Amino acid sequence: MTRPFADLHVAVLMGGLSSEREVSLSSGGMCADALEGQVARVSRVDAGRDLAQVLTALKPDVALNALHGQWGEDGCVQGILETLQIPYTHSGVLASALTLDKDKTKAVLKAAGVIVPGGGLFDRHEVARGHVIPPPYIVKPNAEGSSVGVYRVLEGDAPVAAVGADDWTYGGRVMVEPFIPGQELAVSVLGEKTGPRALTITDITPVKGFYDYEAKYAPGGSVHKLPAELPPHVFEAALRQSELAHTALGCRGVSRSDFRYDDLNDVLVLLEVNTQPGMTPTSLVPEQAAFVGMGYKDLVRWMVEDASCPR
DSSP: OOSOGGGOEEEEEEOOSSTTHHHHHHHHHHHHHHHBTTBSEEEEEEOOTTHHHHHHHHOOSEEEEOOOSTTTSSSHHHHHHHHHTOOBSSOOHHHHHHHHSHHHHHHHHHHTTOOOOOOEEEEHHHHHHSOSSOSSEEEEETTOOTTTTOEEEOTTOOOOGGGGSTTOOSOSEEEEEEOOOSEEEEEEEEEETTEEEEEEEEEEEESSSSSOHHHHHSTTSEEEESSOOOOHHHHHHHHHHHHHHHHHTTOOSEEEEEEEEETTTTEEEEEEEESSOOOSTTOHHHHHHHHTTOOHHHHHHHHHHHOBSOO
């Protein structure tokens, strides 16, 4: 971008078509609020199937992608932005498509030397009928985020009948992974020009149950402790593994890696990588950025200044 930051017209893409629409509206609204007064013009775009036509008419200098889930986070919208040659934030087409596919992400991370959960993809009806791996385990869609459609099955629990129901809309095959006991951890990474920089580590404790959609986004749904209390070698490993994952998957801009640390067996496992982390009032990335001295407005500005095309 050649124009001064204060002269930019930024289109904030939010809402969209996925099951994470409401979270995206919250993320996008807060990002747009943060840009008001910092740039010349902010256009709030509820991204629909006419997105290409809307952006062609708006002619923004930059698109801040605050979409979550399928279509907005899987390379599709990124392809539209590449075609229109509009600089945009976060990861490009390939990294976005790859990271939203949990099975393929695990294969790439494993090849890069990152410890990931076992398990694999199974037909949803098979999972609904019986235990495809011994409990405890986690069942989740292969291509959704924000813990949408995620179930935890403990010893003695029945199989998850919901994944075999007629109203299941998250694909014919689901990811089933062994449940990793221990601490729930998250690491935010900024893809700076000198290389990816992990900010810090948050230890997440759900108020009830496990870290599902409600625990992530409901006020008071979970307790965040940062920096996480971990053995020094584990803390350092989580930072480095998140940076390695960012690089191995080809991420750009901001990413967030989610881990479980089994303290009894001293094993750190990377669960997944998010290329469009939330920017809501309960989200982890802005909280970690604030911890290292980067306020919300500064973080959003960094994201916009990092925008480019191609990604």
